[in-house]
Amino acid sequence: MKDPKGVVAAGHKVTAEAAAEVLREGGNAFDAAIAAMAAATVPEFVFSSLGGGGFVMARPAGSRTSICYDFFAQTPAAKRNPDEIEFYGINADFGPATQEFHIGAGSAAVPGFVPGLYAIHDDLGRLPMTRLLEPAVMAARDGVTITALHAYLYTVVAPILTATPSARRYFAPDEKLLRAGDTYRNAEVSDTLDTLAREGPRLFTEGEVAQAITAQSRELGGHLNLEDLKGYTVERRVPLAWRYRGHELLLNPVPAASGALIAFGLALLEKLLPEGGAPDPVLLARIMEETNTVRMARGQALHEIVQDATIESHLKALAGHAPATRGTTHISIIDAEGNAAAATITNGEGNGHMVKGCGFMLNNMLGEEDLNPGGFHLWEPGTRLSTMMAPTIALSRDGALTALGSGGSNRIRTAILQVAVNLFDRNMGLEDAINAARLHVERGSAVSFEEAPWEIAFNEDERAALLEAYPEAHGWPEANLFFGGVHSARRDGNGRLEGAGDPRREGCVVLA
Template sequence: MSKGHSVVAAGHALTAAAAAEILADGGNAFDAAIAGVCMAFVAEAVFASPGGGGFLMARQAGRSTVKLFDFFVDTPLKRRQADEVSFFPIEANFGPATQEFHIGLGSSATPGIAQGLFAMHEALGTLPMKRLVEPAVTAARQGFPLTAFQAYLFTVIAPILQESEGTRAIFAPGGKLLEAGDTFRNEGLAETLSWLAEDGARLFTEGDIGRAIVAQSRDRGGHLTMQDLTRYRVELRDPLLWRHGRASVALNPPPSAGGALIAFGLAYLEALAASGEAIDTHALHAAMTATNEARTRHGEGLAERLAGGVLADEIRKAVRHPKAYRGTTHINVIDKDGNAAAVSLSNGEGNGFIVGEHGFMLNNMLGEEDLCAHDDWREGVRLSSMMAPTIILEPDGTVTALGTGGSNRIRTAILQVAVNLLAHGMRVEDAVTAPRIHVERDGTTSFEPGLPEDMETALRALGERARPWPAQNLFFGGVHTARWHEKRGVEGAGDPRRQGTSRTV
């Protein structure tokens, strides 16, 4: 471990630098996380936007409790008639795999990030919000060279970034997508962030940007109204706490799904270990398969049944009878005092239309198949999410913050890194870079190169359900991870699958 006092792990060098700058200026982990979020809007525009939602898992120094700030999106209060709604499919091309998403104004749920930032700041921040947005505002105005990874992401969702005049002006000026090395700037977003720091979250509700969101929705086939924006509330929740060995794992609670699914996977692996099985890739494959089956059977009730011990017998039976056979980013900050912030945020992939001249798209969460299959959603509820910002507390005082993007791969990516850290005792960097697998509900198994030979042979024997990837890929998430101990120091790792980076301060 490095002897640096604080550690940041994030999805872009600029995001990490913004957080580190605030730490160096005397801010705490939560100030730094807010600065990192604002920079992610600029530098990680495919993954994050003021038009989306997210979560903060927060641990304050000296406290044994952890709290979850839920500022994810709400479904609209009233659904418009289908013939009035703009909602249409596009295909994201990951290379070896494709995924269908829906965009248009009818794909947008009520955003919560602006309210979330100010809820975080009011409860936990120390520096003025004007200071916290400064790094992002400067980068958006001056511009910066587009990295090869961000340029690649532009090609993955090219149909979205080229859908409208507004998106083309930012991402494809002159009609051609920006490429690696080109200067990327977003002056409209710079103005929005400066304005947000001045006016607060009301800018996105009854303020000018809120009115622009409502007008766009009304005129271009969306569901959102002023009532949706003004009734939105950030929710403060107790995390789903799960014991794994001697560690306490704080996971995203319902109505989100990701935390419960990770807990089920951890419980299944513990049962395997108790029966004498090795916790290896074969075990992970079995745990992912069992988790998919549990999700199908129990749905939204999975977390409650886990917490009540109801599924213990089911897990044991599954162990005795084994089977034969989307855009998100994450920021971790742990400061010198042990305050820990794990923030996951997402805009989906964006709905394809810039809000006025404000430099950002609203989310397309109602077009995410893993969240709202076939446009099937209930009105006026907090949407469930796979996002799972996680904090692990160990008996010796070690604090670990981790999280990832990756749609329905979030739960399997976090599960694997957590197991690498807790069961195998790996260093953070090794735990993050180890090869991963992912099992879909239909049994299709994607896997990266570098697995043990016997496991790769077994997976390839699945035939049509085997999906080998030629190299590590963002498809398997980007589990940026930070770890802190008062005496041993800090270590961090940004996941190379999503160009992650870490910094110590």
């Protein structure tokens, strides 16, 4: 394509095309990100929703200042008595592994998705909001075809999609979950989006949708009230800037945990391999173990994680291990002007209830173990939840600009770490860096790794060494969405645009 307007990498073609349409009509990367995030709530409803939240890392062209827009979920201002709330566990079945989530009206935190879209538009948008939300309105009205990946996802979270009559109406008509090839339509959310485009964010903070959310919360056993929605504020944060091998990475800052933990892992790598070179899978696993240790250190503030004393103490734990070495979706966009947006959005897995008359499901952030490491129902009222979401922008020595991020709950930070290593230590191209086999370490040294495509990054001797160091390591026979879904857009030092979507989550790339 001659002189493209920009490049988009996303988790669904409908999402990516929404952004590309906007770029072709003269919108910038931030307009395109708004359109893509809104559109994603239709085909990627397991990952995103108007009742969720997220982050956008924004790098305006020609500016020395970047902004991290934080519109993630916030704890309600007041707690109801535990005996009054609806809150219960379900198991998401990934096949080789399961993960417990908690749902119900009492699992919903204050959503920030809609205020986030409008904050970005107020600061950086170019086209009118009516145009930016149009692709989402049309997709919900006309319908989208269910892909094989999303049909699989429905089976993973079937207990949520079939938890209530309101959910079954959309996701399991005729008592059967939607299958690959089926058409998903949602006239209610189409109308909600259309009204939002015309009336603005007040619809969700004190208007009809806000009233519906709070009425349902009162009735079914949730914590949310109208003051929570009216009082929600989008935070414009200074990114955590971290240098690695001469590249500058702009990471999600506190109160998100992801940026500090990714920086911590990169710092350990750079000190253990000061001359450069790629870490083997054993060293990667050891570093992930140390990252888990520092993450679970109860008394440690997040900003302390990247201080020299903390890094040095964990280097001691790594002595002798030197080289022998959530329902979430991501959108990356770079336009021809050099504007970059990395957007990660989520609804958790959803709380099981569709908001009456509105066509969307609220989040279950208060029911995510990874966001509540101290235990459920212990949250401080009126505070932002911490998160592993990690929209990232990398500025390279040769002038290249890379936007990337991932879905995958607590696998996000390890996915981003490994792609960064592939790009900056192994000097891989964007596609190989994303496609290469990954590993992940849970608490208690529980190692999981992808058996294929192992050969892109590692060799068989390194596989044997990993199994010797971790005899209980679990190998997945092929790449799986369990290990995240990194979608990336890049503008090289000569201005050439490219992108790569993660096949683990049916990632796609569109040049506009």
